[in-house]
Amino acid sequence: MKQLLRAAVMAAVIVTSGCDAARNEKPLLLDGSEPLFLLDQGSPELANLPPPKGPVANNSRCHVCHMNYCQEELAVLHARNNIGCEKCHGPCDEHCNDEGNITPPTIMFPRSVIPAACMKCHPAEKLSDKEHHWDVFAPTTNKTPRKVCTDCHGKHRLTRRTSRWDKKTGKLLVGGWQDTK
Secondary structure, eight states, X not given: OHHHHXXXXXXXXXXXXXXXXXXXXXXXXXXXXXOBOSSOOOOHHHXXXXXXXXXXXXXXXXXXXXXXXXXXXXXXXXXXXXXXXXXXXXXXXXXXXXXXXXSOOSOOOOGGGHHHHHTTTSOHHHHTTSGGGHHHHSOOOSSSOOOOGGGTSOOOSOSSOSEEEOTTTOOEEEESGGGGO
16 A cells, blocks of 8 residues: 555656646645645745756656655755756665665765765865854864754755665665565
8 A cells, every 4th residue: 555655656746747847837726725735835045046057957866755855955056056966876776766665875974974975076175264164174072073064054854764774884774665564
């Protein structure tokens, strides 16, 4: 039953041709009531962005399952600069084709490596001179863990997890098809 429900949701998302198509559609009104939206409206900051200046990354393959990233700040801002999910997480073909949800993405980031991963494109020299980034570069103590980029720049976390992997090894810890029986 759960697989049938998941297939119906995925089909509905595919029919809308991704987030942009759903966002551009007129809302469905029933008997003069409030509009019904397939996707939430996201943050006010994203709603007021000017149109992108160039090509936008097509993340529709990822958004079939990870719909919350259609409106998530970090994902949206990167996509608007033609930087797709695959740039950081790899092509993830096995992950995308796994309906049992037991295959991890090609690349995952434990909290301890998030700053280093972001600094591959956002060099430390450009960030360290800004006071609000000092916490990312500050030494850590047992009482004050180091801040990471996603503490301030988008949450970039799933709102609901059905599977959890060890981000260093890719080993399935919880979830997948065996938990849906």
